[in-house]
Structure formats: C-alpha cells, structure tokens
Amino acid sequence: MPSISQTIATLQTRGLDLTDSRLLLLHALGQPRAGRAWLLAHDTDLVSEAVNTSLQGYVARRLAGEPVAYIVGHKEFYGLNLQVNSDVLVPRPDTETLVDWALNVLEPMPEARVVDLGTGSGAIALALKSTRPALQVEAVDYSHAALTVAQANAQRLGLAVTFSQGSWLNGTEGVFQAIVSNPPYIREDDEHLPALRFEPRQALTAGDDGLDDIRTIIDQAKTRLQTGGWLLLEHGYDQAADVRALLEAAGFANVQSRQDLAGIERCSGGQWTAPDL
Numbered sequence: 136m137p138s139i140s141q142t143i144a145t146l147q148t149r150g151l152d153l154t155d156s157r158l159l160l161l162h163a164l165g166q167p168r169a170g171r172a173w174l175l176a177h178d179t180d181l182v183s184e185a186v187n188t189s190l191q192g193y194v195a196r197r198l199a200g201e202p203v204a205y206i207v208g209h210k211e212f213y214g215l216n217l218q219v220n221s222d223v224l225v226p227r228p229d230t231e232t233l234v235d236w237a238l239n240v241l242e243p244m245p246e247a248r249v250v251d252l253g254t255g256s257g258a259i260a261l262a263l264k265s266t267r268p269a270l271q272v273e274a275v276d277y278s279h280a281a282l283t284v285a286q287a288n289a290q291r292l293g294l295a296v297t298f299s300q301g302s303w304l305n306g307t308e309g310v311f312q313a314i315v316s317n318p319p320y321i322r323e324d325d326e327h328l329p330a331l332r333f334e335p336r337q338a339l340t341a342g343d344d345g346l347d348d349i350r351t352i353i354d355q356a357k358t359r360l361q362t363g364g365w366l367l368l369e370h371g372y373d374q375a376a377d378v379r380a381l382l383e384a385a386g387f388a389n390v391q392s393r394q395d396l397a398g399i400e401r402c403s404g405g406q407w408t409a410p411d412l
C-alpha cells in the first residue's frame with residue numbers, strides 16, 4: 136500500500152495539481168475538515184485499498200473536468216466553508232473583491248439593509264453577514280435548488296440571512312442601502328462555456344453580449360435603492376466599460392470599477408443619487 140505522500144505524488148504525475156490532489160485524498164480519507172497540516176503530520180500513513188478505490192473514482196471525475204468543489208462537496212469562500220453541489224456556481228476567489236467593496240461602502244452603515252441578488256450557494260450574503268453581523272442581509276435566487284443549498288449553508292453557519300425566491304429584485308420588497316450581485320454575465324456563444332459545463336447554465340449566461348441580466352438589475356435598482364445607496368456588480372473581464380456606461384446612462388453617480396486579484400476590472404458600481412423614477 137502506498138503512503139499518503141506517495142499517493143499525492145502519484146496524483147500529480149496523473150495531471151492533478153497539488154491542491155486538488157490534497158483535497159481529493161482528504162475526501163477519500165473521510166477527513167473533509169483536515170488540511171495540508173494534517174496530511175503532513177500523517178505523510179507516512181498508508182492509504183488502504185478501499186480508500187484508494189474511492190480516490191480513483193474522484194480522480195476520474197476531476198480529470199473529466201468536474202470542479203473539485205463538486206466532488207468534495209465544499210468550497211472555502213471569504214473564510215467560510217460552504218457546502219456546494221451542481222445546483223450552484225462554485226464560488227470564485229475573485230468574487231471576494233465584490234464582498235470587500237460592499238463591506239467598504241457599508242462601513243458607515245453597520246445596520247444597513249443589503250441584498251445579494253442571485254445568491255447561489257449564499258456566498259456573498261453569508262460573507263457579508265459573518266463579517267458584519269448587524270447588517271440586515273437578504274438574498275434572492277430564481278433557482279429553488281440553489282436556495283436550498285444557500286439556506287443549508289446559512290443554518291449550518293448560524294448566520295441569519297433572509298432568503299427569497301424570485302427574479303432579481305422582484306423577490307424582495309422595500310428599499311436597500313446596497314444591492315450586490317454576481318449575476319450571469321457570459322455571452323451565449325462564449326468559447327469558455329464547454330469548460331464550465333458542470334455548472335448550472337442559468338448561473339452563467341445572459342444573452343448575446345452577456346449583459347442582459349446586468350441591464351435588468353440596473354433598471355430595477357433605480358427604484359429600490361435609498362438615495363445614496365450603492366449598486367455593486369461583478370461582471371466579465373472585458374465588460375467594465377460597458378457596465379459603467381449602463382450605470383451612467385441609468386443615472387447612477389460615482390460610477391467606478393474595482394480590480395480582481397489578477398488586476399483586472401471585474402466589478403463596477405455606482406451610487407443612486409437621482410430622484411426616484
């Protein structure tokens with residue numbers, strides 16, 4: 136029987152990166168909460184035949200392109216361990232930029248009412264609530280299946296977020312101090328879609344230019360933000376100028392963008408200062 140360190144080395148020779156190799160092995164070993172330190176402390180332990188059989192199944196799925204988060208059933212986002220399945224987008228590290236920006240604009244308003252549109256696994260809403268417990272956080276998704284995942288994450292983490300089903304702001308009532316969303320923004324003919332085939336299509340695409348949902352959200356937000364309230368949107372790597380133009384055309388002020396971890400403008404937003412329409 137091979138040891139843990141030998142098994143990880145073998146997985147890497149088969150084309151898996153080190154992080155995925157460790158995550159899949161921990162999953163096969165029934166140690167979902169353990170990490171690199173646990174593996175190092177047990178590096179000479181032997182991997183049983185039964186564990187290895189499970190592991191080979193996981194490796195085959197990963198090599199076929201399935202995200203490792205779906206195989207192991209969880210993903211870390213903003214320091215939270217979120218459970219995920221194929222009903223929700225796998226939360227991306229880049230989306231933490233949007234959370235940082237929202238927390239920044241909400242700094243003077245610790246008890247603000249804020250909504251996360253298209254919450255998926257609940258990632259953004261739960262990150263906001265866990266960092267600022269006094270915020271009144273709501274979250275909407277069109278997908279019942281996604282809401283089931285998000286609600287389970289909220290319950291497990293003990294975070295009081297209000298979830299509702301609906302289409303963008305139609306799932307909510309009243310006005311907000313901030314509206315935050317990572318909506319679908321990929322073009323229907325985008326060449327990268329095949330690589331994302333394991334994730335729900337309704338989480339990914341938004342019309343010919345990828346901006347259909349962003350247009351809808353901007354239009355709805357105009358009557359659902361308190362004066363001075365912020366609309367903050369994640370978008371594609373080449374959409375910042377278009378999203379800023381849409382926000383400005385809709386009457387938003389202080390329109391600006393934020394860069395992701397790779398230095399690319401991936402979030403844009405503005406403040407609603409015009410009179411209600």
Ligand SMILES: C[S@@+](CC[C@H](N)C(=O)[O-])C[C@H]1O[C@@H](n2cnc3c(N)ncnc32)[C@H](O)[C@@H]1O
Nearest residue numbers: 224226253254255276277278302303317318338
């Ligand atoms: C890109 S995913 C973002 C998921 C999560 N917020 C995140 O950042 O990981 C977009 C989400 O929007 C949801 N969605 C798509 N159309 C919607 C609509 N009309 N109203 C509300 N949510 C919608 C999808 O179900 C999906 O969960």
